[in-house]
Amino acid sequence: MSQEQEENSMFREVSGCFVEALRRSMRVASEDEDGVPSALSQAELAERADVGRSTLAKYLGGGNDEAPANPDLTIICRLANAVGVPPALLLMRPQDWASLASGMLTFRQAMEDPTFITLASELRSMSSTTSQRVVEAALRIGRMLKIIEDEHEPKVSQEVRDFRRALKTSISTTAATIPFRVDGLATHHLPALLTLCSILGATNAKAIR
Structure with a gap:
């Protein structure tokens, strides 16, 4: 495997891990009336993070674009802050x-x-x-x-x-x-x-x- 192929493979792997980590955190990033952790909807996350709904849907696989999620650092920081985790954790394999x-x-x-x-x-x-x-x-x-x-x-x-x-x-x-x-x-x-x-x-x- 060439260096370019290895880099592309790592990018796709990290991109996939970002999407899955964000999805997992969303499942418990809110609370119900009894204070029990509950799911945060895409719309709620988009509002918290000040990210467009269509943009967030694309990152989470909700759009028709099959390209790997590739948010810039600003978006990663906004999303991490919105769900209450350090930004680096969203990128860990x-x-x-x-x-x-x-x-x-x-x-x-x-x-x-x-x-x-x-x-x-x-x-x-x-x-x-x-x-x-x-x-x-x-x-x-x-x-x-x-x-x-x-x-x-x-x-x-x-x-x-x-x-x-x-x-x-x-x-x-x-x-x-x-x-x-x-x-x-x-x-x-x-x-x-x-x-x-x-x-x-x-x-x-x-x-x-």
């Missing part, structure tokens, strides 16, 4: 959700390892959270968890070395997206977040090979 769950379990298990506990304590006291420092910390965690292996090992095939290199890059770029220079995030979040980045990076490494 099943494997992304699975990676989050795996990352949580991995972190809980790792916190029973004295070596990991020592590293976690060191990360919580980091004096600098520049992208470079955060990436270095992510790679340390990836190696400790045995997610990252030596890409220069001579006894493995070139294909394996390429994958290990892609894996390392994916973990690095995932970790670099963490916005530590804003309110709400601090170094005590690092051990858990970087464990998640290692798992997410492993999930997405294939895309950048």
Whole structure:
């Protein structure tokens, strides 16, 4: 499969996940008279999000256009706000959700390892959270968890070395997206977040090979 085909395949997958996530959230985005979660109609969502009904119907598959839903970021943010979820959650694929769950379990298990506990304590006291420092910390965690292996090992095939290199890059770029220079995030979040980045990076490494 060519790079263009892979990109198109990912777009269609994410587009489909967006539609399904929005539909699922709509099923419980309102309340009945007894305060029980109930369905939000397309008309109600369109009004909440200030999106045209025909536009929303097209995104949800209600129109005749068979092209994948491709809303711009403004529309995604409006719809996410209207149903009360972070915008990113509307774009997550099943494997992304699975990676989050795996990352949580991995972190809980790792916190029973004295070596990991020592590293976690060191990360919580980091004096600098520049992208470079955060990436270095992510790679340390990836190696400790045995997610990252030596890409220069001579006894493995070139294909394996390429994958290990892609894996390392994916973990690095995932970790670099963490916005530590804003309110709400601090170094005590690092051990858990970087464990998640290692798992997410492993999930997405294939895309950048």
